[in-house]
Amino acid sequence: MLELLTSEPNTFFLKPLIALHEKQAAFTTRWLDTDSLAHFSAHEGDVEASLHLEREGPLLNHDGTWISGSWFILEYLAETLPGEDLLPTGSFDRYRARASGQFLGATLGSLVPILGCAKYTAPRLAGCDRASHEATLARVEPVERRNAWLALLNGTYTPAILALAAERLAPPVKRVEATLTDGEWLAGDRFSIADIDAFAMLRVLPDLAPSLVNAHATPRILEFLARVEARPAVHAALATTRSGDPTRHFVPGVEPSRWG
Secondary structure (H helix, E strand, C coil): CEEEEECCCCHHHHHHHHHHHHCCCCCEEEECCHHHCHHHHCCCCCHHHHHCCCCCCCEEEECCEEEECHHHHHHHHHHHCCCCCCCCCCHHHHHHHHHHHHHHHHHHHHHHHHHHHHHHHHHHHCCCCHHHHHHHHCCCCCHHHHHHHHHHHHCCCCHHHHHHHHHHHHHHHHHHHHHHHHCCCCCCCCCCHHHHHHHHHHCCHHHHCCCCCCCCCCHHHHHHHHHHHCCHHHHHHHCCCCCCCHHHCCCCCCCHHHHC
């Protein structure tokens, strides 16, 4: 049995939903309300689930075994399930897919959530039960993850921090734009998990960083986003939203200090 612990279909949470729908797999979901920090108690006692870099989720439970990390979940689903072939053909294209996942995971995975959390998550948390959130966070390990949420509660994302995050987004955005000059997809001549991985993080940037991702600066990225968004599996994944606007829901994301 496949069970996906998930939340609003945005960034990390969107990736496995797309892959599962591409595979037309039978699966159940367990909803995580990340604004209330419910995700921190969803997988207590499992080391693999509790220590992965995307501490908020998603998590896949396959017949009692936990699989964590959105890129690793994509690879696992692509290799394990029947249906649509989501792995690039050929060893070099598979290398390109993994290289893309590693690079974008370390860059977009840490930078995009900063901008999204500052714009949308932090204002919602301003109305939370502060004492309850602080009590939950006091039990959270590692300390980097705890501090990421405390930064949101305390409003410490300064304009300088946000400007630096936007500045550091420029290299990965330029790399994706350049890669798409050679074809429609990021790792070979057909749609693959590399495209799911990139799409889920890039699709929010016209809103969060419009000076970086726009029709003039990144026409190929915008064409890529439109191609992926037109796929039926993407429509099905986005339809799982409970808020009606998943692009306003973010969690802190990858911890850069543990990537180093």
